[in-house]
Structures are given as structure tokens and as C-alpha cells.
């Protein structure tokens with residue numbers, strides 16, 4: 235396959251940046267999207283040009299590091315996959331592909347396609363945990379009976395990899411899907427219920443302070459989320475927030 | 482209200498938006514049922530319109546609340562829209578919004594602005610003349626005048642078209658908005674599926690019902 239690429243290039247956080255055209259040839263349908271970018275970068279190295287910076291780590295859909303807004307969609311046109319799991323067979327010979335960084339005020343660009351998602355870390359630090367006393371007499375979590383239904387819902391929420399696709403795709407740059415998944419994964423379980431009230435209040439506070447937008451329930455996040463995190467979590471978070479701020 | 486800390490957070494605003502929207506939905510239902518009677522029973526319509534226009538509780542308690550509700554809803558709508566746009570200072574060169582969300586959900590501000598402009602016209606057509614009639618010129622109570630006032634307005638093909646056009650945008654607004662408000666207030670349980678069907682049915686029946694009423698009076702008199 236021969237492809238025309240339009241890639242966002244930006245030297246550093248404070249430089250303006252622009253879309254730059256490239257072409258790549260001999261792309262196999264079985265390659266992953268990131269391998270296609272590796273090939274482009276190899277060619278740029280040979281030419282002595284600056285390579286395109288992009289985030290990646292596990293390359294198997296579990297770490298949440300790879301990002302990219304491809305042809306107008308977070309993680310590209312496929313569903314329930316991250317960019318590292320996106321294959322070139324989703325594209326046709328001669329296609330033009332737009333490749334942009336995840337965009338949000340709370341995700342500033344560091345270089346080219348790499349953005350700073352530490353706002354997510356700060357939200358996590360504000361309450362996305364349970365306090366455990368590890369003095370030696372901790373009770374084994376498996377001794378506490380948990381209804382299967384709750385355990386399943388908590389596990390589903392816990393599959394969120396914190397990639398930020400929900401923010402990138404949302405027309406409002408809202409982080410509600412991410413935050414609601416993190417709130418739900420704890421609040422559904424007995425260990426998490428203890429701090430549920432402070433957790434939801436603190437995490438929502440931090441989310442607002444980071445400058446994310448407001449959810450208007452378009453549902454785009456749920457469609458683009460590589461882990462299929464459900465909007466149900468947002469309803470649960472709203473409910474818990476309301477309860478926690480009134481009582 | 483807006484000074485209480487709870488209204489500062491994004492979720493509180495979202496819930497307030499939903500509650501004001503739901504409040505407007507109840508108002509809209511009442512308005513719709515009264516207007517519907519004009520199609521088959523002139524006297525019943527006159528009686529109901531007269532009641533709504535002269536009952537002190539409705540005039541001096543419900544009406545101000547309604548006006549505040551509308552003001553709150555659209556001002557908050559603009560505030561949120563402004564904030565949401567500011568949350569992405571540099572936009573995408575290519576953004577495929579249609580790939581993952583409906584037009585109506587992505588353009589609530591546009592359907593809202595059309596409905597707001599319509600409300601302006603609607604106030605000019607009915608509400609202001611009614612206020613002048615009752616409180617400025619203080620003309621005698623004439624409980625049978627309402628039907629004729631209504632029919633007279635729908636004579637004009639231009640006004641009738643503008644009304645129908647606006648009701649279509651009301652449909653778009655409610656198609657997303659009504660169900661969205663359940664999600665905003667945190668409703669997600671075994672009744673949600675049924676409730677969503679009711680929400681979609683309402684979003685279709687009420688605006689298209691209004692279109693029917695407008696066309697009925699345009700073509701029948």
C-alpha cells in the first residue's frame with residue numbers, strides 16, 4: 235500500500251506546530267499502525283530528518299500509552315482497539331491519513347504526537363485508590379463475600395487503561411468516562427465503599443481543576459473507548475456525587 | 482442558587498441543566514395538551530386558556546418560575562457550551578463527530594438557539610399582547626377570545642412555516658435532551674430502557690403534534 239500521511243509536527247510545548255505531508259510506500263495490511271509509523275521514522279532517519287515522536291509502550295493494548303487521533307477518531311476507525319492494535323488492513327492503497335495528537339486543554343502537546351496526560355495521574359492521586367494498612371494483620375480480600383453482579387461491574391470498570399481516548403474524542407474534552415470508571419471500580423466493592431464519599435468528591439474536584447470540559451451525554455466516549463467502558467459508570471458517578479455532596 | 486458550592490462543580494451544573502430541562506418538559510406537556518384541545522373543541526380550549534391566563538396561582542407563582550426556568554436553562558446552556566469549547570483551545574484538522582455521536586447530541590446549542598429565537602417570536606405573538614391586554618390596557622375579561630386569537634395568528638403562511646421549522650428543532654433538542662437528562666441525574670436501572678422509549682416517544686409526539694396543530698389551523702380556517 236502507498237499512503238499519504240498528514241501528521242501534526244510540533245517541536246516542543248511552546249512552539250506553534252503544523253500539519254506536514256509525508257508519503258509511505260510498501261505498507262503491508264498486516265502491519266500495525268505503529269509499525270507503519272516506525273517505517274516512516276526509519277526513512278526520516280536515513281534522510282537525516284527529525285523523526286515523528288509518538289507514545290507507545292506495550293504494543294498489545296494493555297498499557298494505554300499509545301494515543302493518536304487518526305482520520306478524525308481516537309485510536310482510528312476500528313472499535314474496541316488501541317492504536318497499537320489497529321491494523322493497516324483498515325486502510326486502502328492511496329488513502330490519505332490524518333494523524334494528530336489527542337487534543338484537550340488538559341492534555342498539552344509535548345512534542346509532535348506526544349501529549350502530557352499527567353492530569354489523569356493527578357485525578358488518580360486525588361482519590362483513585364483505597365487506603366490499606368499493611369502492618370501485617372491485613373484481612374485477605376477473598377474472605378469478604380461479594381455479589382457476582384457487583385464484582386463483574388467493578389471488574390469491567392477496572393479494565394480502563396487510562397488512555398484518554400474518551401477525552402480526545404469528546405466534543406467537550408470531558409474526562410467523565412475515565413473518572414467514572416475509576417470511581418466505580420472501587421465504590422462497587424466493600425473495600426472501596428469506606429472512602430467512597432471523599433473519593434468521588436475529590437476526584438471530580440480535581441477533574442474540574444484540570445480544565446476538562448463538561449459531559450453532555452453525547453456517548454462518543456463509550457463508542458471510542460478501547461475497553462468498552464459503559465456510560466452506566468457516568469450515571470453511577472453522578473448519583474454518588476449527588477449523594478455525597480448532599481449528605 | 483449559583484453561589485452554593487455544589488453548583489460550582491461540573492456534575493452539579495450537569496444535574497441542574499437536566500432538572501431545568503425536565504421542568505421545561507413538564508411545562509411543554511401542559512402547553513401541548515391545552516393546544517391540542519383547540520383542534521377538536523373550541524370551548525374547551527377557551528376554558529383552559531382562560532384558566533391558565535387568569536388563575537392567580539398560575540399567573541403570579543407558576544409563570545415567574547417558568548420564566549426563571551427558561552432563563553436559567555438557556556444561560557446555563559451558553560455557559561457550558563462556552564466552557565466546553567474553551568476545553569479544547571486547538572481543534573483537530575479532521576474530526577469525525579458523526580462516527581460516534583448523533584447530530585442532535587452534538588448540536589444542542591444550535592437546536593437550543595433555534596428554540597430560543599422561536600420563544601422570542603412566540604412571546605411577541607402571544608405573551609406580550611396578552612400581558613398588554615390584561616395588565617396595561619386592562620380590557621374586560623373575554624374568555625372566548627383565545628381561540629380566535631390563535632386562529633388569526635396561523636393565517637400567515639410565513640408564521641406557520643417558522644413555527645413548523647422551530648418545532649422540528651425542538652424535536653432534535655428533545656431527541657437527545659430528554660433521555661440525556663435521565664443519565665445526568667444518575668438514573669440507570671431496570672426501568673431505564675422503558676424510560677428511554679418514553680423519552681423518544683415524547684420527543685417525536687409533542688413537537689410533531691405542535692406542527693400538526695399549526696398546520697390544522699392554517700388550512701382549516
Ligand code: HEM
Pocket residue numbers: 449450451495498499500501502503505506509554555558559561562589590592593594596597600654655657658659661662663665666
Ligand atoms: C421548551 C424549551 C426547552 C426544553 C423543553 C429543553 C429541554 C432540554 C433538556 C431535557 C435537556 C437535557 C439536559 C441534560 O442533558 O441533562 C436540554 C439540554 C440543553 N438545552 Fe434545552 N430545552 C429547551 C430550550 C432550550 C433553549 C432555549 C436553549 C438555548 C440555548 C437550550 C439549550 C440547551 C443546551 C445547550 C443543552 C445541552 C446541555 C447538556 O446537555 O448538558 N435549551 N434541554
Ligand code: SF4
Pocket residue numbers: 393394395396397398399400401411412415455458459460461462463
Ligand atoms: S474510559 Fe476508555 S477511553 Fe477513557 S481512559 Fe479509560 S480506557 Fe481510555
Ligand code: FES
Pocket residue numbers: 289290291292293294295296297298299300316317318319
Ligand atoms: S502501546 Fe500499550 S496500549 Fe498501545
